[in-house]
Amino acid sequence: YTWPDTKVDHLEALLYQQQQYHGSLVGSDVRFCFLTTFDLDKLRAISGRLTAAEWIRVAYHDMATADVEAGTGGLDASISFETDRGENEGPAFNSTMKQLYLSHSAKSSMADLIAMSAVLAVGSCSDGKVWLDYRGGRIDATEAGPLGVPEPHQGLDKHTEIFRKQGFNQEEMIGLVACGHSVGGVHGSIFPKIVPVVDEPGNEASLHPFDSTAVTFDNHVAVEFTQNSTQNALAFGHNKTTRSDHRIFTADGGNLISRMAQDNDFYLATCKNLLERMIDTVPKNVELSGVIEPIATKPDYINIVVNEDGTLFVSGEIRTIQDKAIDRGSRQVVVHLKAADKKISAATTRNGESLPFHENRPSFDWWGFNATIPIAQGLSFDVEIIDDGDSKLETNGGKGFPLQTDIIPQTSKSCSSTTVKGPSTINVTAAVGVSYPSHQIRAVTDLIKILDEANFDSVILSVDIPHAQQNSLVPRIEPTPVDMKKTRVLEGTGYSLYSGSLDFGAAFQGLLSYDVIGRRALGHSISEFNSFDSLRRCS
Numbered sequence: 094y095t096w097p098d099t100k101v102d103h104l105e106a107l108l109y110q111q112q113q114y115h116g117s118l119v120g121s122d123v124r125f126c127f128l129t130t131f132d133l134d135k136l137r138a139i140s141g142r143l144t145a146a147e148w149i150r151v152a153y154h155d156m157a158t159a160d161v162e163a164g165t166g167g168l169d170a171s172i173s174f175e176t177d178r179g180e181n182e183g184p185a186f187n188s189t190m191k192q193l194y195l196s197h198s199a200k201s202s203m204a205d206l207i208a209m210s211a212v213l214a215v216g217s218c219s220d221g222k223v224w225l226d227y228r229g230g231r232i233d234a235t236e237a238g239p240l241g242v243p244e245p246h247q248g249l250d251k252h253t254e255i256f257r258k259q260g261f262n263q264e265e266m267i268g269l270v271a272c273g274h275s276v277g278g279v280h281g282s283i284f285p286k287i288v289p290v291v292d293e294p295g296n297e298a299s300l301h302p303f304d305s306t307a308v309t310f311d312n313h314v315a316v317e318f319t320q321n322s323t324q325n326a327l328a329f330g331h332n333k334t335t336r337s338d339h340r341i342f343t344a345d346g347g348n349l350i351s352r353m354a355q356d357n358d359f360y361l362a363t364c365k366n367l368l369e370r371m372i373d374t375v376p377k378n379v380e381l382s383g384v385i386e387p388i389a390t391k392p393d394y395i396n397i398v399v400n401e402d403g404t405l406f407v408s409g410e411i412r413t414i415q416d417k418a419i420d421r422g423s424r425q426v427v428v429h430l431k432a433a434d435k436k437i438s439a440a441t442t443r444n445g446e447s448l449p450f451h452e453n454r455p456s457f458d459w460w461g462f463n464a465t466i467p468i469a470q471g472l473s474f475d476v477e478i479i480d481d482g483d484s485k486l487e488t489n490g491g492k493g494f495p496l497q498t499d500i501i502p503q504t505s506k507s508c509s510s511t512t513v514k515g516p517s518t519i520n521v522t523a524a525v526g527v528s529y530p531s532h533q534i535r536a537v538t539d540l541i542k543i544l545d546e547a548n549f550d551s552v553i554l555s556v557d558i559p560h561a562q563q564n565s566l567v568p569r570i571e572p573t574p575v576d577m578k579k580t581r582v583l584e585g586t587g588y589s590l591y592s593g594s595l596d597f598g599a600a601f602q603g604l605l606s607y608d609v610i611g612r613r614a615l616g617h618s619i620s621e622f623n624s625f626d627s628l629r630r631c632s
C-alpha cells in the first residue's frame with residue numbers, strides 16, 4: 094500500500110475508525126449484538142429485532158440473485174429496489190438502507206456498505222472473533238435485479254439450483270445457511286404462518302430464535318439441530334412445508350452440520366470463508382480491491398493555503414496505529430516536509446484517539462501539524478515516530494507522502510449550503526498551478542515561469558451529486574462537471590485562482606464531495622474526493 098489510494102483510503106477509515114475521534118460510526122447500530130432495534134420510521138426502539146442479524150440477512154438477499162456464470166447480480170445494492178417483494182419480507186431491508194446511507198458517498202457505494210455491514214455484524218456477534226476480509230470497489234445497481242431469493246416453502250432441488258447459480262455447491266449451501274442462521278430467527282410479525290405472533294412487551298416483533306444463543310455468532314444452531322433439541326422453526330416448525338433448514342442440513346446425510354456441531358472453531362472458520370465469498374460475489378464488471386487492512390501511518394484532513402507571499406500553509410493530521418507494546422504517553426510524532434532542497438520539521442500535538450467497538454481491532458492516535466513552506470514542486474513529507482528514544486521514519490515506500498500541489502482547493506475561499514431535501518449549492522475556489530519534475534527547476538524565477546496554470550486546457554469542478562431514484566431509498570451519485578473560471582492571478586506564486594459554483598437539489602444524508610480537475614493533452618491533474626464538511630456555509 095502507498096498513500097494516497099482513493100479506492101481504499103475512505104473505506105479503510107469507515108471500517109477501522111469505528112468510534113470516538115474521527116469515528117465513522119458505521120457499526121454503531123451493531124455495536125452491541127442485542128435484541129432491540131431502533132426503528133427509524135417509528136423513531137423508537139422495537140424489541141425482538143436484532144440489527145446485526147438483519148444486516149447479515151440483507152447482505153445475503155442482495156447477493157442471492159447472483160448468476161455467477163453470466164457474471165450478473167451479486168452484491169450490488171439492487172436490494173434497495175426490491176424491498177417490496179414477497180421474497181424480501183420484513184422491515185429489515187429499508188431499515189438497513191436507512192442505517193447505512195449516512196455513510197454513503199462517491200467513495201463508499203451502498204454495495205460496499207452492505208458488504209461492510211456484514212463484516213461489522215459478524216464481528217460484533219462473535220465479539221471480534223470472526224472478522225471477514227473486506228475488499229472495496231462494488232458498484233451500485235441502478236435498477237432492480239431478477240427475482241430468485243430462496244424462500245422456505247421451496248424444495249431442496251430448487252434451493253440447490255439457486256445456490257449453484259450463486260456459485261455455491263451443495264456442501265457450501267449447507268454451510269452458508271448454517272452460518273447465516275446462527276443469529277436472529279424467524280419473526281411472527283413477518284412470517285405468522287411459520288411462527289406464532291406473540292407481541293409481548295420484551296418481544297414486540299415476535300422473534301422465534303434459530304437457537305438458544307440468538308445474539309452470539311456460534312455453532313449452537315448446528316449443535317441443537319444434531320441434538321434434535323432445536324427451536325429452529327425452519328428445521329422443526331409445525332409447518333412441514335417451510336422446514337427448509339431441515340431439508341438443507343440433511344441434504345448430505347447430515348455430515349457437514351455434524352462436523353460444525355462438533356467443533357466451534359471449524360464452524361467459525363467455515364463461516365469466515367463462506368461469508369467472505371458471499372460478500373465478494375459481484376457482477377463481472379466490478380474489480381474488487383485487495384483486502385483492506387488497517388494502514389499503520391496515514392495522513393488525512395490535509396489542507397493547503399496558497400499565501401500571496403509565495404509560501405504554502407500546510408495543515409493536517411497524521412493517524413498512527415497503536416501498539417500495545419508501546420507506551421502511548423511518551424510517543425512523539427514529527428512531520429518532516431521536503432520542499433525542493435529545503436527541509437522543514439513540524440512538531441505535532443495529539444488531537445484524539447479512534448477506538449474500535451470490539452477487541453482485536455486497531456486503535457489509532459491522531460497528530461495535528463501545520464507548517465509554512467516555500468512553494469516548490471514535488472512537495473512531500475516523511476513522518477518520524479519516536480518511542481522511548483527510538484526513532485522510526487515512515488517514508489511511504491521511500492518517496493515520502495506526496496502533497497498534491499497542482500490543484501489546491503482553497504477551502505476558506507469556498508463555501509457550501511446543503512439541505513437534506515431541497516436546494517443546495519457549492520462554490521469552490523481553487524489555486525491552480527502545474528507540475529513539472531523537480532529536476533527542471535533551477536531558480537525561483539524559473540520556477541514561477543514553469544508554474545503557469547495556462548498549461549491546463551480547462552479547469553473543472555466536478556460535484557458528486559446524489560439523485561433520488563424511484564423505488565429506492567438510496568440515491569445514485571453522479572459526478573456533475575462545471576467549468577471553473579480564472580478569477581485572479583496570485584502574482585509571484587505561480588498560481589491563479591479559479592472559481593466555479595453549482596446549484597443542485599439533494600435528497601441525501603451521506604457525505605457530499607467534489608473533485609477539481611485540470612485537463613490537458615498530457616494527462617490530467619486532480620484533487621479528488623474533497624468533503625463538503627470542510628467548507629464554511631455560504632451566507
Ligand code: HEM
Nearest residue numbers: 146147149150153243244245269270273277278279280283
Ligand atoms: C434456502 C435458503 C434460506 C432460506 C429459505 C432462508 C429463510 C429465512 C427466513 C424465512 C428467515 C426469517 C426472517 C424473519 O422473520 O425476520 C430468515 C432469517 C435469517 N436468515 Fe435466512 N434463509 C436462507 C438462507 C440464508 C443465508 C444463506 C443467510 C446468510 C448467510 C441467511 C441469513 C439469515 C439471518 C441472519 C436471519 C435472521 C434475521 C433476523 O433475525 O432479523 N439466510 N431466513
